[in-house]
Amino acid sequence: MIRLLMAAAATVLLSACAHKAEPKIVRHVETRQLEVPAALLVCMPEPEAHEVWKTQKDVALYLVRISEAGDDCRQKLDGVRRLLDENSEGR
Numbered sequence: 001m002i003r004l005l006m007a008a009a010a011t012v013l014l015s016a017c018a019h020k021a022e023p024k025i026v027r028h029v030e031t032r033q034l035e036v037p038a039a040l041l042v043c044m045p046e047p048e049a050h051e052v053w054k055t056q057k058d059v060a061l062y063l064v065r066i067s068e069a070g071d072d073c074r075q076k077l078d079g080v081r082r083l084l085d086e087n088s089e090g091r
Contacts, residue, residue, distance in 0.1 A: 034087045040080050043073035 047065040051058070 032087065034083065036080055036083060040076045040083075043076060044069040 046069045047062060049062065051062070053059050053062065
């Protein structure tokens with residue numbers, strides 16, 4: 001009797017291994033196009049140093065304009081970076 005039960009149990013267990021499900025192939029391609037606003041692609045122009053400076057104030061004002069131009073580009077680059085980060089997190 002025990003042999004009969006063992007044979008039945010083995011048959012049941014082995015029958016589970018006999019069926020192989022067909023693999024499901026999913027063919028779905030999703031593309032996204034990220035558009036960066038044109039305002040973030042143009043930086044403030046760097047001031048030209050063709051002027052003749054007469055005072056230290058003239059030099060200081062030139063340095064302030066250079067700093068503003070650099071800060072403008074850094075802020076816009078940070079905006080582009082945030083857009084790209086948001087897009088990569090949304091995937």
